Amino acid sequence: MGQGGAGPDILFLAAGFLLHQILIESDRPQRALEVADWLLERDSDSLRAQLAKATSYQRLGEPLQAEEVLRISLELAPGNPRIAGALARSYRER
Numbered sequence: 001m002g003q004g005g006a007g008p009d010i011l012f013l014a015a016g017f018l019l020h021q022i023l024i025e026s027d028r029p030q031r032a033l034e035v036a037d038w039l040l041e042r043d044s045d046s047l048r049a050q051l052a053k054a055t056s057y058q059r060l061g062e063p064l065q066a067e068e069v070l071r072i073s074l075e076l077a078p079g080n081p082r083i084a085g086a087l088a089r090s091y092r093e094r
Helices: 008-025 029-042 047-059 063-076 081-093
Strands: none
Touching: 008 029, 008 047, 029 047, 047 063, 047 081, 063 081
16 A cells, blocks of 8 residues: 555445445434444444444434443543533433
C-alpha cells in the first residue's frame, strides 16, 4: 500500500457505516443492527459504531436497549456531549 492510502480495514469500516445509514434511511433497522454489530466486532471501542447500534435499537422501538448501549458509550467517553445528548433524548422520548 502506498503512502497516504487507506488500508482495507478502514475502507471496510467506512463502507459499513455508509451501509448502516442507508439501511436506517430505508427503514430496515434490524439489518442496520446487524451491520452495527459487525462494525463493533471489528472495533469494539468505536463510539460511532456504538451510536449506530443505539440508533438501530431506537428505530426498532427498543429504547431500553438503546439506552444501555449509550450508557456503555459514556463509559468509553465520559462527558462526550453527543452521547450525553443522545441518552437524554432517549429518556425524554420514553
